[in-house]
Amino acid sequence: MVDQELNDQMQVRRDKLGHWRSEGHAYPNGFRRDALADDLQQRYGDMDTTVLEQEPIEARLGGRLMSRRVMGKASFADIQDQSGRIQLFVSRDNLGEEVYARFKGLDFGDIIGVEGLLFRTKTGELSVKVHSLQLLSKALRPLPEKWHGLADPETRFRQRYVDLIVTEATRRTFQIRAETVAALRDGLRQRGFYEAETPMMQPVPGGATARPFVTHHHALDMTLYLRIAPELYLKRLVVGGIEQVFEINRNFRNEGISPRHNPEFTMLEWYEAYADHVRAMDLTETLIRAAAQAALGTTAINYQGLEIDLGKPFHRLTVMESVRAHNPDLADADLRNPAVLAAKLAQLHLPCQPAWGWGKRLIEIFEKTVEGHLQQPTFITEYPLEVSPLARRNDLDPEVTDRFELMIAGRELANGFSELNDPEDQAARFRAQVEAKDAGDEEAMCFDADYIRALEYGMPPTAGVGLGIDRLVMLLADQPSIREVILFPHLRPEQS
RNA sequence: GGGGAUGUAGCUCAGUCGGUAGAGCAGCGGCCUUUUAAGCCGUGGGUCGCGGGUUCGAUUCCCGCCGUCCCCA
Numbered sequence: 001m002v003d004q005e006l007n008d009q010m011q012v013r014r015d016k017l018g019h020w021r022s023e024g025h026a027y028p029n030g031f032r033r034d035a036l037a038d039d040l041q042q043r044y045g046d047m048d049t050t051v052l053e054q055e056p057i058e059a060r061l062g063g064r065l066m067s068r069r070v071m072g073k074a075s076f077a078d079i080q081d082q083s084g085r086i087q088l089f090v091s092r093d094n095l096g097e098e099v100y101a102r103f104k105g106l107d108f109g110d111i112i113g114v115e116g117l118l119f120r121t122k123t124g125e126l127s128v129k130v131h132s133l134q135l136l137s138k139a140l141r142p143l144p145e146k147w148h149g150l151a152d153p154e155t156r157f158r159q160r161y162v163d164l165i166v167t168e169a170t171r172r173t174f175q176i177r178a179e180t181v182a183a184l185r186d187g188l189r190q191r192g193f194y195e196a197e198t199p200m201m202q203p204v205p206g207g208a209t210a211r212p213f214v215t216h217h218h219a220l221d222m223t224l225y226l227r228i229a230p231e232l233y234l235k236r237l238v239v240g241g242i243e244q245v246f247e248i249n250r251n252f253r254n255e256g257i258s259p260r261h262n263p264e265f266t267m268l269e270w271y272e273a274y275a276d277h278v279r280a281m282d283l284t285e286t287l288i289r290a291a292a293q294a295a296l297g298t299t300a301i302n303y304q305g306l307e308i309d310l311g312k313p314f315h316r317l318t319v320m321e322s323v324r325a326h327n328p329d330l331a332d333a334d335l336r337n338p339a340v341l342a343a344k345l346a347q348l349h350l351p352c353q354p355a356w357g358w359g360k361r362l363i364e365i366f367e368k369t370v371e372g373h374l375q376q377p378t379f380i381t382e383y384p385l386e387v388s389p390l391a392r393r394n395d396l397d398p399e400v401t402d403r404f405e406l407m408i409a410g411r412e413l414a415n416g417f418s419e420l421n422d423p424e425d426q427a428a429r430f431r432a433q434v435e436a437k438d439a440g441d442e443e444a445m446c447f448d449a450d451y452i453r454a455l456e457y458g459m460p461p462t463a464g465v466g467l468g469i470d471r472l473v474m475l476l477a478d479q480p481s482i483r484e485v486i487l488f489p490h491l492r493p494e495q496s
Numbered sequence: 497g498g499g500g501a502u503g504u505a506g507c508u509c510a511g512u513c514g515g516u517a518g519a520g521c522a523g524c525g526g527c528c529u530u531u532u533a534a535g536c537c538g539u540g541g542g543u544c545g546c547g548g549g550u551u552c553g554a555u556u557c558c559c560g561c562c563g564u565c566c567c568c569a
Contacts (some may be wrong), residue, residue: 005508005540007522007523007542008505008506008523008540008541009506009522009523009524009541010506012523012524013523038504067532067533068531069530069531069532069534069535070528070531070534070566071528071529071530071531071534071535072527072528072529073528073529074528074531075529075531076530076532076534077530077531078532084542087531087532089529089530091511091529092529093529107522107523121532122529122530122531123530123531123532125530125531125532127530141506142506142507142522142523143506143522144508145506145507145508145520145521145522145533146507146521146522147507147508147520147521148508148509148520148521148532149507149508149531150507150508151508151509152503152507152508152564153508153564153565154503154563154564154565155564157564158564166507255531259565259566273533293560335506350524388525447504462540475534481565491563491564492562492563492564494563
């Protein structure tokens, strides 16, 4: 809740701010730092004590006061900046009576600027012997307790700024996220891919099967949809001759919220002309491996107790092979028999609609009986045509597509395929989707006439992949919930 | 949408078989010049998520609502 009234601690801090203001120099902006806490630890942490004494290092640091141990006329304190923490030694003898008293009047969370000389304490800890100290910004609200930190998940998500101040693990998670995204971007750029930004607001939402968010443009008086995927725009770029292209950006899907779903989430999609789904799988594997190495320094990870070595080759098997493996009661011939599949769905207490072909029925069975069991990295291939309206038909088996999904830890991490570049086939697939939509399938795709027009100019043979960034970061940062890897996850509004 | 858990001081948590609540840290006052969850002495702080009901009396029991977490659809 957004507290309107001041508790005793906030009142005390507010009063201190009043004093500071009355002195006429509150919130100064003249202090400049020349060092970061962790850089000093890295550079001088192991330096010989006598060397530090003979050639003292002067440092100017800015940071937040996180803890303090006052022993009369001398004190130790810890300040935290973006890089980490360092201990300060603050004494009346070094600062003078007035400034030392001022230091003792500081509160946890206050942001201060200090100057001092590096030295080592009796216990060997690298510290700054402060000879100059000033308050730069006042923390008017008290921080959570230093030992247990912030435990309430609601506060951690609503007030992520507080979580970031006091929770080292949170800072670590978002560092992993930043390194992961950077590694993926670098990997693609090094291979000659261009980064593009395509529309977030689309007149026809496409590229995936999902309910979109709807909005309205007043000046044009038209309905627009927040994108559910960038796919159809990126492929327009391939038509336009940007033959290797990628985008890392947000998608929006108007669906439920869960530990694995946020209404807005981040997706990497890339497209490569003159490539097929096999090459796309290889590149997916390579990029994920490199991201793990960059973010964690290793490809051997532990996800919620599960050991996964992303350095080993990922498994590859077809949808039908995997369904057979987990459902020994089904024979090969059963997998395309709608009646048998309907019986199986009933046995699994899953709904089945008459309009569904074998492909949709098979995928429902796959999701229920196989997906959660695929713990080690596994590419599942040969998705049915019926559930793959943008993927190219397989040359040998026209009822399946040259498509794959990557499963790790029982979750879909990536989805890719050789792209359907035959405009007549694509138009027919769109028509089938529109029929499904008219029959009541809210998630079915719309007919995108401009996309067909683009394909009619000719799209080279192309492979494309979408990779869920949030889920990859969950995996690498060992986090069980998507909310832990999104800085500001969606929550219901606070009561005022 | 259904089920389960949860909401108490700034934070982390106890507790009240119904008689308006405690601890630690943080705060405030004092002592303390090598601490690191510093220590010692003293001390203030609560709409017990919100709204109804039952009751002499509700933070506690009942109903509804809201938030959060988990599971299922």
